[in-house]
Amino acid sequence: MTNLVETARAGLSEAEKGHSLIRGRLDAATFPKYVLVPGDPDRVDVMAGQWDSGEVVQLERGYKVATGIHKGVPIAAMSSGMGSPSLEFVFTDLAALGAHTMIRVGTTGTPRDEIDNGDLIVNDAFVRLDGLTNLYVRPEFPAAASYDVTLALVDAAQRLGHRFHVGTGVTTGSFYAGQGRTAFGGYVSAEGQAIFEEMRRAGMLNFEMEGAALFTLCRIAGIRCGAVCAVIAHRTRGAWNAQGGVERACLVAADAVASLAAWDERARAAGRGHVGAADVGGGA
Ligand code: URA
Numbered sequence: 001m002t003n004l005v006e007t008a009r010a011g012l013s014e015a016e017k018g019h020s021l022i023r024g025r026l027d028a029a030t031f032p033k034y035v036l037v038p039g040d041p042d043r044v045d046v047m048a049g050q051w052d053s054g055e056v057v058q059l060e061r062g063y064k065v066a067t068g069i070h071k072g073v074p075i076a077a078m079s080s081g082m083g084s085p086s087l088e089f090v091f092t093d094l095a096a097l098g099a100h101t102m103i104r105v106g107t108t109g110t111p112r113d114e115i116d117n118g119d120l121i122v123n124d125a126f127v128r129l130d131g132l133t134n135l136y137v138r139p140e141f142p143a144a145a146s147y148d149v150t151l152a153l154v155d156a157a158q159r160l161g162h163r164f165h166v167g168t169g170v171t172t173g174s175f176y177a178g179q180g181r182t183a184f185g186g187y188v189s190a191e192g193q194a195i196f197e198e199m200r201r202a203g204m205l206n207f208e209m210e211g212a213a214l215f216t217l218c219r220i221a222g223i224r225c226g227a228v229c230a231v232i233a234h235r236t237r238g239a240w241n242a243q244g245g246v247e248r249a250c251l252v253a254a255d256a257v258a259s260l261a262a263w264d265e266r267a268r269a270a271g272r273g274h275v276g277a278a279d280v281g282g283g284a
Contacts, residue, residue, distance in 0.1 A: 004049050009159050018139065020093055020096070020281055021059050021060060021061070021063050021089065021090065021093050021284065022065065022078075022093045022097065023213070025057060025059065026065065026067075026097060026260075027064075028096070028097045028098055031076060031097040031098065031099075032067055032074035032075050032076040032099075033074075033076070033099050033100045033101065034073065034075050034099075034100075034101045034103075034104075034257040034260065034261065035075075035076045035077065035078060035094050035099045035101065035102050035103070036042070036075070036076070036077040036078075036103050036105050036253050036257070037079075037080050037081070037087070037090065037091075037094070037102050037103065037105065037210075037214060037255065038077065038079055038104075038105045038106065038250070039047055039077060039079065039080050039081065039082055039105050039106055039107070039209075039210055040079060040107075040220060040275060041062055041064040041079040041081075041210040042061060043077075043079065043081050043246065044056055044064040044065065044066045044077045044078070044101045045064070045066075045103065046075045046246065046247060046253075047066060047105070047250045047253075048068055048077065048251050049073035049077060049116065050070070050073070050247075050250055050251050050254055051068040051070040051254060052068070052069045052070060052071065052072070053068045053069050054066050054067070054068030054069075054107065055067055055068060055282060056080065059083075059175070062079075062081070062147075062235060063078065063081060063090065064070070064078070064079050064081050064141060065077065065079075066078075067076040069255045070255075070257060070258055071131070071254075071255070071258035072258070073257055073258050073261040075141065075254060075257050077105075078090055078093070078094060078101070080104075080210055080214075082175075082209060082210075083173065083209050084131060084132035084133070084171070084209065084210060084212070084213035085129040085132055086172060087213045088132060088213060088217065089211045091213070091214060091217050091218070092148070095221055095223060095283060097216075099223065100223060100224060101146075101149065101223070101224040101225070101257070101260060102214060102223060102225045103149060103153070103219055103227065103228065103253045103256060104154040104210060104211055104214050104222070104226070104227040104228070104229075105227075105228055105229075105249050105250055105253045106208050106227060106228075106229040106230070106241070106249075107229060107230050107231075107232045107245075107246065108121060108169065108206040108207060108208040108229035108230070108231055108233070109179065109206060109207050109208070109231070109232070109233030109234070109235050110205060110206045110231050110233070110234060110235060111196065111199070111204075111207070111235045111236055112165075112200075112202040112205060112206075112209075112252075113236070114165075115165055115205065115206075115230060115231055115234075116163070116183065116231065116234070116243050117231050117234050117239055117240075117242070117243050117245070118163075118229045118230070118231065118241075118242065118243025118244055118248075119162075119163045119164060119165060119230075119245065119246040120157055120162055120163065120165070120229065120230055120231070120248060120252060120283070121164065121165050121166075121167070121169065121205050121206050121208070121229045121231060121248055122144065122150060122153045122154055122164055122165070122166045122227070122228050123166075123167070123168065123169040123205070123211055123226075123227040123228075123229060124144070124145045124150045124166060124167065124168065124224070125141040125143060125144045125145060125168045125169075125210040125215070126168065126169050126171045126212035126215055126227075127169070127170040127171065127199065127204065128141075128143050128144070128171065128211065128212040128216065129169065129170060129171060129172045129173065129178065129212070130171040130172065130173050130209070130210075130212045130213050131173030132173070132213050133213055133216040133217075134210055136216060136217065136220065137216065137220060138146075141216065141219075142213055142215075142216075143171070143211070143212040143213075143215040143219075144219065145226045145227060146218075146223055146225055146226060147223040147276070148224070148260065148263065148275040148280075149225060149226030149256065149260065150226050151225050151261045152226070152256035152257075152259040152263070153227075153228050153252060153253065153256045154166060155256070155280075156251075156252045156253075156255035156256040156259060157228070157252045159255065160248070160251065160252060160255065162248050163250065164228075164252075165205055166262035167203070167204075167205040168204055168205065169204060169205055169206040169207065169208055169211055169227075169229070170175065170195075170199045170204045170206070170207045170208075170209060171207075171208060171209060171211045171213065172195070172208075172209060173209070174192070174201070175207065176208060177191075177192040178191075178192050178195065179192065179195075179196060179207045179235075180193050180196025180197070180234070185264065191221055196235070197256060206229060206231065207235070208229055211227050211229075214227070215227070216266045223280065226256070228249045228250065228252050228256075229242050230242060230245030230246045230248065230249040230271075231245060232245065232246070235251075248262065250272065260275075261282055263275045263279045264279075266278075266279040267279045
């Protein structure tokens with residue numbers, strides 16, 4: 001078991017190979033290649049409970065991973081923890097396990113009047129204010145979702161009849177000051193306030209803390225990605241509640257995986273390298 005994971009991590013240096021969360025716990029040969037990536041480890045249990053079958057494994061440092069079957073498709077979930085540095089670690093392990101599709105299932109805050117707590121947001125791109133991705137690639141590099149993963153998420157949300165919105169979000173490296181909140185002791189960051197206001201005026205739908213890192217690292221690695229977030233904070237109304245959005249986001253993401261697997265299979269059978277209009281429809 002360990003050898004397969006070691007082989008998959010061959011691109012890393014000897015020292016880096018020691019820093020795996022999943023080493024010796026999961027088999028790269030059987031690990032599902034469609035993976036959901038929530039921030040909160042407890043969301044991994046919610047996801048596994050929604051699938052046909054799912055088994056959750058507790059990892060060190062509070063991380064959790066689950067593998068299972070949803071609508072006949074092998075699926076996995078692994079918690080990313082909070083913020084981009086934590087996500088980088090999890091992304092690297094999942095990429096080493098051969099994941100070809102990663103979907104962030106997050107929670108988020110919105111500054112928009114037309115969006116309510118409990119709504120879902122399918123993010124097709126993120127503004128890179130995360131702090132981590134600038135250490136990978138120049139700031140002009142886009143943090144963009146894969147077109148087919150975005151379509152599968154929209155399709156799943158529509159089929160399930162949920163209220164959802166599609167557009168660009170903002171990933172920050174800070175929850176309090178960086179998203180324009182008043183920080184501990186009443187401290188207010190002029191930069192954070194300016195970011196919040198400028199992004200709101202530029203039509204951004206939401207603020208969160210992991211999406212840009214996932215999209216940027218996936219694009220560099222050639223891995224497909226997408227994101228669906230449940231709105232739990234309304235920033236201009238001062239409201240904080242999930243309204244069942246988290247459970248809805250988890251199921252939307254799992255159904256999107258089922259659709260993608262069906263679309264991928266059709267594209268493969270037809271000898272097409274990418275999912276196209278002829279492959280889409282009647283997925284999950
Ligand atoms: N996560 C965030 O980063 N911001 C919010 O407002 C809510 C969740």
